[in-house]
Amino acid sequence: MLQPPAAIDRWVLSRLLRTVAACHRGFQEYNLQAVTSAIHRFWLHDLCDVYLECVKPVLRDGEGSLREMAQQVLYVSSERALCLLSPFMPYLTEELWQRLPSPHQQRQPSICVAQYPSLSELPDWNYPQEELDFLLVQEVIRVVRAVRADYQLTKARPELYISCHEDAAGRLGSFLGPLQTLSRSGSVRLLTPGERAPLGCAVAIVNQHCQAHLLLEGLIDLQKELEKLSVRQQRIGAQLSTAISRTQIPGYEEKVPERIRQENAKKVYSLQTELEQVRQAIQSLEQLPDKSR
Structure with a gap:
């Protein structure tokens, strides 16, 4: 088999090799x-949860060469994974083996x-770069x-915009198809530096270098969601104030163990991140016209 052209194909083969x-x-360690x-882990999380879902659009609508490569990768991954499982489940794997085209x-x-x-x-x-890049994709x-x-979007497929550092954008660029499929988005677009997402987006902070913007216009009850976000903002603000107050007691650095101080710092950072995310969502939704009026 030649080197697969799609990053997701290389990823699953690298996961198989690992x-x-x-x-x-x-087996060598009798473990x-x-x-x-x-x-x-490979069967459930790599092959079925991720790869199989990602290649469904390719197998259905992909170009001939891409579809054929996906079929080969899917066959090799399934066949080798059945052989790995065979010593533990011989009857089941034999039945599936005979059915495998x-x-x-x-x-x-x-x-x-x-x-x-x-x-x-x-x-x-062995494609370690694809494995590393896909960790960021999974975070998004x-x-x-x-x-x-949060917004109960069970069937809707909103547009997804991603703003991130140039390095992160390069890592995501090879996996836009899988990202769209697994996030159930209508489309995925990487924003250029300085470009803003459309109004009416919910903002999700992936990390300090990457944010995801989900376009909600026409998909939610605007006033209802603003009320929910306001309540959530107040609740998180109160939790943040409490968390910060714990770090401001007299003699905090000397009396509190380092492990506890680190846990408190992580808690404060997490709440600050969540609060900023809610603030950005409120700001974005407030700029939309309320069509219910």
């Missing part, structure tokens, strides 16, 4: 829990006689899903 290495190491945990592959008649995956028989599918997806839950 899983094979973890299984090999676990079966480490083996089963690695297999479970392989139009361009020659394989053993039974998974029982198939070679167990090893690093020596797999190509060099997490905060966007949180915003969707």
